[in-house]
Amino acid sequence: MSDYNFAYLDEQTKRMIRRAILKGLAIPGYQVPFASREMPMPYGWGTGGVQVSAATLTPEDRLKVIDQGADDTTNAVSIRKFFERTAGVETTEETAQASVIQTRHRIPEEPLTEDQVLVYQVPIPEPLRFLEPSEIETRKMHALEDYGLMHVKLYEDIARHGQIATAYAYPVKVEGRYVMDPSPIPKFDNPKMSGMAAIQLFGAGREQRIYALPPYTQVVSLDFRDYPFEASKADAPCDLCGAEDSYLDEVIVDDAGGRMFVCSDTDYCRARRAAGHVGAQGKTEDAA
């Protein structure tokens, strides 16, 4: 084992973070300030998620870490190794087997259960930040439920582009009260947040904020009656497993501009192929 406390942070710090998490769960969508610590990985690389995971993990937990939906992307590997080293918890790549899932930019395709916690890494927790740069002002706007600026922005999008030109980090409203940043997930994932059985925790280390969604919380993507929200993805099936319902990455395969689409959720794709589903280019992949 290591010389560090279980999951790196000392117990007092974990307690402070747990308090912030509990407050966040009690006021869904509200950004709770917390005394974020300097972690041994850089700000902007998941320090908020790592601190929330560290405060959430128990020795019995099984952890899954994904980045862009994949377990094998470099930063996911790095964070998983960090917890293997400092907490000694079991890790897994199988969504259903994990009790805590830390994610960056995706929600797994497989529906999560009441026994699971989903921890999001958040770069900019303030959904109003790019409309109003001052934190003093945006906190006031949340307190007064003054979201007019956001609606004007969405309206201007429609006036200019004929649609809301936000493809990821698409703002949501939680239980009819707080406008919340869902972290930079593609808007395809937004509907999964609403009514989710698992606890959803959001950690922003650099910006020192934690927020949360208790199970079965109503989460609505902002829209207008005549311009309803639409979850979108590439209009194609996965070339490896044939899935039509999963979010797809576009991969450039040759110098001639050839491309293929594959599931961004690598575990979902793997499980489907293991169950015998085959996409248009799936056969040779299995042989390789």
Next chain:
Amino acid sequence: MYVAVKGGERAIENAHSWLAEERRGDPAVAELTIDQIREQMKLAVNRVMAEGSLYDPDLAALAIKQARGDLIEAIFLIRAYRTTLPRFGATRAIDTGDMACIRRISATFKDAPGGQVLGPTFDYTHRLLDFKLAADGEVPPAPQAAPRQEPTPHITGFLNREGLIQAEAASDETPPDLTREPMELPGSRALRLQALTRGDEGFVLGMAYSTQRGYARNHAFVGELRIGTVAVEMDIPELGFAIEIGEIEVTECETVNQFTGSKTEPPQFTRGYGLVFGQTERKAISMALVDRALRWRELGEDDMGAPAQDEEFVLYHSDNIQATGFLEHIKLPHYVDFQSELELVRRLRREAEGAQQEAAE
């Protein structure tokens, strides 16, 4: 045929091995020791201690070695180590009036009790590359004088006696600590000073420079700049009195700023304050200028809309560890977000082309 990207773990390990090899450089060249860095790269060590918020020259030297001389990376190593240290208590406030000065200058008085002490400064060197140093760095010992025994009074104290300089409000309140509590704005001056002393030297310098060039100009003179060692004392409850637990070197700068008065304050001099670990005078002077600029509200001055007057702007962007982390995180994969943008741009283009065609018809 596309094969899912695998092997991230091995790639990371190999990259780390290569990094270690690069850090060492040519094995035929003798390896740097921590002592060498601490003694001969002292100003780098000082910067790492100041911005790392941890006074330990050996650890700072180790961090510089490990970081291959990248000081922000070294500061990051120190910060990450610092968070794991238990906190035993707080020391008494240091008394810079009792400083054993190696350098002490005033730009506002030709002479003053305690005198002008130039100390080890680059100030009047001609910046000519010394090629002799490439071959042989040994130097004859510098001339010595008997050290001053009595305390060196602060220059601003003399102005204070005439009531010409604004008196600072004394307070025994425990100052806030932004490493333990989330930063809440508007902050107190103590919080701002803490953020500035650990802020990035380049950022604070740039902010200070902007005030000199007219973005909230505040007419600063270096009333006093002093560098030296001070005793650090701590009250030990079991003993019932304070004992000296060590010495630290600090740089203190007090600026004297011309001030013609405002709606609330009479004409008088005002000050900016800088205090930084080690010999770090560029940083201490910059800090004092920015401190003064941020005091506009307290002194009843106008908000010129200058960046250096904007507390939120300065405090949220002065920390180089936050800044570099967030800046460099854009190297991480973003292909999920990029994919959603790709689809959006393609759709917008399709619709724009459709609209153009319709217009043409």
